[in-house]
Amino acid sequence: xxxxxxAAPFGIDNELSTEEIISLIREFFSIGVYDLAVTGxxxxxxxxxxxxxxxxxxxxxxxxxxxxxxxxWEEEDIKFVAEHCESIGIIVSLDxxxxxxxxxLRKDGHHQGGDRFFAKVVKNVKLMKEYGLKVSINYTxxxxxxxxxxETLEFIxxxxxxxxxxIKFFPYGRGKxxxxxxxxxxxxxxxxxxxxxxxKESDPSLSFLGISTTCPWEFYIPLMRHGYTQDDIERIWDxxxxxxSKSYSSMRDLxxxxxxxxxxxxxxxxxxxxxxxxxRIPGLFCGNVRERSFxxxxxxxxxxxxxxxxxxxxxxxxxxxxxxxELCGGGCRARAYVLKGGLxxxxxxxxxxxSSNSYNIQGRQx
Amino acid sequence: MGILSLKTGxxxxxxxxxxxxxxxxxxxxxxxxxxxTFEVLKTLSESEAELSKTIQTLSCKYxxxxxxxxxxxxxxxxxxxxxxxxxxxxxxxxxWRNKNALSEPNTH
Numbered sequence: 122x123x124x125x126x127x128a129a130p131f132g133i134d135n136e137l138s139t140e141e142i143i144s145l146i147r148e149f150f151s152i153g154v155y156d157l158a159v160t161g162x163x164x165x166x167x168x169x170x171x172x173x174x175x176x177x178x179x180x181x182x183x184x185x186x187x188x189x190x191x192x193x194w195e196e197e198d199i200k201f202v203a204e205h206c207e208s209i210g211i212i213v214s215l216d217x218x219x220x221x222x223x224x225x226l227r228k229d230g231h232h233q234g235g236d237r238f239f240a241k242v243v244k245n246v247k248l249m250k251e252y253g254l255k256v257s258i259n260y261t262x263x264x265x266x267x268x269x270x271x272e273t274l275e276f277i278x279x280x281x282x283x284x285x286x287x288i289k290f291f292p293y294g295r296g297k298x299x300x301x302x303x304x305x306x307x308x309x310x311x312x313x314x315x316x317x318x319x320x321k322e323s324d325p326s327l328s329f330l331g332i333s334t335t336c337p338w339e340f341y342i343p344l345m346r347h348g349y350t351q352d353d354i355e356r357i358w359d360x361x362x363x364x365x366s367k368s369y370s371s372m373r374d375l376x377x378x379x380x381x382x383x384x385x386x387x388x389x390x391x392x393x394x395x396x397x398x399x400x401r402i403p404g405l406f407c408g409n410v411r412e413r414s415f416x417x418x419x420x421x422x423x424x425x426x427x428x429x430x431x432x433x434x435x436x437x438x439x440x441x442x443x444x445x446x447e448l449c450g451g452g453c454r455a456r457a458y459v460l461k462g463g464l465x466x467x468x469x470x471x472x473x474x475x476s477s478n479s480y481n482i483q484g485r486q487x
Numbered sequence: 488m489g490i491l492s493l494k495t496g497x498x499x500x501x502x503x504x505x506x507x508x509x510x511x512x513x514x515x516x517x518x519x520x521x522x523x524t525f526e527v528l529k530t531l532s533e534s535e536a537e538l539s540k541t542i543q544t545l546s547c548k549y550x551x552x553x554x555x556x557x558x559x560x561x562x563x564x565x566x567x568x569x570x571x572x573x574x575x576x577x578x579x580x581x582x583w584r585n586k587n588a589l590s591e592p593n594t595h
Contacts, residue, residue, distance in 0.1 A: 153490045153503035155512040182499050182514045368507035
């Protein structure tokens, strides 16, 4: 049931060769992967990025995106993509509306502030649009950037981009090291998502605004506490829990779809269940495409089997008794693993887990 | 793992067989269907999108009158139409139904 594969061919030793990546893309397409996101690190650091992206774009119809920091692009790169990769969507990371706000999360290779790249990224986004590319912007919501979000939203309106996605911080890699500094407390998140929902609801021109969270409770709990229903959330955000799908819920009662509808491939060909933890976590290693075909790993890996056999009532904590269990299905398994050390652990930032008293949800259940 | 490709308008839809039925997708849309949906799309693909052949094949296989097959297909393809898929097939089905309704003897 693979819907989405993330390929991160950039940034660590022993990277897959061009031929290996092309072969992997061919396999993805032939087995019916629907959605391929080429990400990093930074894809443009790789010399053969054009060849890879062109191949992926022209192999046939599927959803293809290239995630980039937008810094390394020159006009000839943009022109190349416009001419040879018609169907690709470009997603640029831009976490601020000014050099200062943009530089909050970004450092260059010498640990200097990334603020000096702000103008170039904005220039490249404009140029991409001029060349007719489909361009979206990703904004990582952390405790350091959450207060700049709405001003950034106003700023990027003028760039006429196709999408603006607020991505809730996930504690992985450098994010885990700086967890205490970057993680958003629940009340701030609730306040943010409520404000974003009211803005989007009242302003039709914000149709390009989206929110991405690692698991369903991050949508449902804060918004239902403000009276929104599941239907409201679907209507406003075009978001629904995977558990709303009959086919999905017939197989699984967990909302985490890592290893169910998606997985990630790291630069050296290692397969992981989830794009948010796509490398350097040996405990989540599912196999390597240099040793077995991707399909064999997807179907036979012990790690995938273990993930797929997880059940809500076997998770630690009180998920199986929670009033949100049919919407949330146990929180983020990657976060449980990264922060608590086990796939069956509680999602440590779930407000129900953090609070000894249950929240009183006033929203109408749909 | 069965993958079908079907042309609709100016795009190519891909259909992947699943335990629950099938996943149907283009480069910007994803939908799911049951086992019968996969069976119909598979027959359509094997018939090279020739509708009359598809109707005949399904009629023989399930031992159901062609008229009933068309009624069921119209219902199924209405769903696809909402996604902007198989509009041409849907129109052919409507045309087939109207033509056959007209050719039925008037019993009144």
